[in-house]
Amino acid sequence: MSFAVLLVSFWNRNELPQSIDYVPEIENEPLQTATLEEPFQVTFNDIDYLVEPEYAYDITAMVVSFRHHDEVYSSMHRLAQDHLNMLDVCVVWGDNTRAMLHEIDFWNGLFTCNVSTRDSAAWASFDMDKLSNNHLLSEDPWIRDQVRSLRVGDQIRVRGYLASYTSPGGMRGTSTTRTDSGNGACETLYIERFEILQSATNYWRWSMYGSLLLLLAGLTIHFRRPYRPYRSSDSDGGAAAPDTDSPAVADNKPA
Numbered sequence: 001m002s003f004a005v006l007l008v009s010f011w012n013r014n015e016l017p018q019s020i021d022y023v024p025e026i027e028n029e030p031l032q033t034a035t036l037e038e039p040f041q042v043t044f045n046d047i048d049y050l051v052e053p054e055y056a057y058d059i060t061a062m063v064v065s066f067r068h069h070d071e072v073y074s075s076m077h078r079l080a081q082d083h084l085n086m087l088d089v090c091v092v093w094g095d096n097t098r099a100m101l102h103e104i105d106f107w108n109g110l111f112t113c114n115v116s117t118r119d120s121a122a123w124a125s126f127d128m129d130k131l132s133n134n135h136l137l138s139e140d141p142w143i144r145d146q147v148r149s150l151r152v153g154d155q156i157r158v159r160g161y162l163a164s165y166t167s168p169g170g171m172r173g174t175s176t177t178r179t180d181s182g183n184g185a186c187e188t189l190y191i192e193r194f195e196i197l198q199s200a201t202n203y204w205r206w207s208m209y210g211s212l213l214l215l216l217a218g219l220t221i222h223f224r225r226p227y228r229p230y231r232s233s234d235s236d237g238g239a240a241a242p243d244t245d246s247p248a249v250a251d252n253k254p255a
Contacts, residue, residue, distance in 0.1 A: 016064070016101045016102050016152065016153055017102060017153075017201065018102045020062075020097070020101075020153070020201075021198070021201070022062070022097050022155065022198075023060070023155050023197045023198050025060040025157065025197070026060050026061060026062060026093050026094070026097055026155060027093070027094060027097070028060060028093070028094075029093070029094060029178075030057065030058065030059035030060075030061075030093070030132075030178065031056075031057070031058040031059070032055045032056070032057055032162065032176065033055060033056045034055065034056070035053050035054070035055055035056040035161060037053040037056070037161060038053075039051065039052040039053070042084070042139045043139065044083055044084050044139040045083045047081050047083065047084075047167070047168060049084045049139075049165055049166065049167050050165060050166040051137070051161075051163050051164075051165045051190050052163055052164045052165065052166075053161035053162070053163045053190065054161070054162050054163055054164065054174060054176060055161065055162045055176060056159075056160075056161060056162075057158075057159070057160060057161060057162045057187070057189060058157070058158075058159045059091070059093070059132075059134075059157070059158050059189075060093065060155070060156070060157045060197065061091035061092060061093040061132075061155070061156065062091060062092055062093070062097070062153065062154070062155045062156075063089055063090070063091055063150055063151070063152055063153065063154045063155075063156060063200075064090050064091065064092055064101070064106040064113075064131075064152060065089075065090045065106040065107050065108045065113060065152060066087055066088060066089040066090065066108055066150055066152070067087065067088045067108035067109075067110070068086070068087050068148075069082075069085050069086060069087060069088065079169070080167060080168065080169025080170070081167060081168040081169055082167040082168075082169050082172075084137045084138070084139060084165065084167065085135050085136065085137055085172075085188075086136055086137070086138065086144055086147055086148075087136050087147050087148075087150070088108050088111070088113075088133060088134065088135055088136070088186070089108075089133075089134050089136060089147075089150065090106055090108055090113035090131065090132070090133045090134075091131070091132060091134065091156070092130055092131050093130055094127070094130040095127050095130055096126060096127055096130040096131065098125070099122070099125040099126040099127070100119065100121065100122035100125045100126075101126075103117055103119040103121075103122035104116070104117040104119075104122050104123075104126060105117060106152075108133070111133075111135075111186065112133060112186075113131065113132075113133035113186075115128070115131070128181070129178055129179050130178070132175075132178055132186070132187050133185070133186045133187070134158070134186065134187045134188075134189050135172070135174075135186055135187070135188045135189065136158075136189055136191055137163070137165060137188065137189065137190045137191065138190070138191045138194075140191075143191050143194050146194050146196070147191075147194060149196075150196070151199070151200045152200060153199075153200025153201065154196050154198070154199055154200050155196070155197045155198040156194070156195060156196055156197060157193075157194075157195045157197055158189060158191055158193070158194055158195075159191070159192055159193040159194075160189055160190045160191040160192040160193070161189070161190045161192070162174045162175075162176055162187055162188065162189060163188055163189070163190045164188065165188065165190070172188060173188065174186070174187055174188035174189075175187050175188075
């Protein structure tokens with residue numbers, strides 16, 4: 001039973017609940033302002049990158065999907081030696097906090113955030129201009145560890161620069177508006193500060209961890225039990241072992 005619950009919970013671990021307690025700041029539009037920051041060079045994994053800030057940027061939003069870009073998940077990033085882009089994260093804010101998010105599917109492709117639903121009311125409630133896919137950049141170990149811990153449903157605040165950057169594989173630009181779509185519509189964000197304002201509340205994830213603990217406990221108990229060899233019964237054609245716990249009964253027959 002616990003194994004079946006584990007499978008179902010794992011499959012639904014990234015489902016958004018129908019009711020979500022949002023932080024007040026998530027109502028605000030992302031803040032994009034002019035910057036005088038000059039281009040600068042950063043080094044990560046012994047590779048130099050040139051970062052060219054275009055705007056200062058401050059966004060509070062909720063994570064609806066993400067995709068890691070390490071050597072395990074992205075061979076394209078590995079071949080391009082682009083390790084500065086650690087993760088793509090798709091987020092929503094503003095009016096979308098009142099949308100029927102639990103009826104909508106979100107997932108990240110290699111460079112895209114995808115949205116799908118079969119519910120027409122859910123689609124009508126959703127505003128594509130209050131969603132963005134963000135290529136997150138940082139060479140800072142602490143920030144990278146924080147970003148690595150992201151889960152769907154986390155509400156985050158990210159501050160830094162919308163920036164283009166150059167890696168050995170070439171140059172990548174950034175969107176500077178939330179109303180575009182298609183190729184080039186993603187924000188490339190060099191992070192200076194990263195916060196998880198409120199962690200996700202996901203009962204499927206709790207169920208997953210609980211059923212996993214029960215399954216492991218059951219397996220531990222099973223394999224720690226003393227070994228008892230199999231004993232055949234009379235019905236198998238073998239001789240039954242005497243029952244040493246019962247008194248012997250003598251059957252006296254006349255000669």
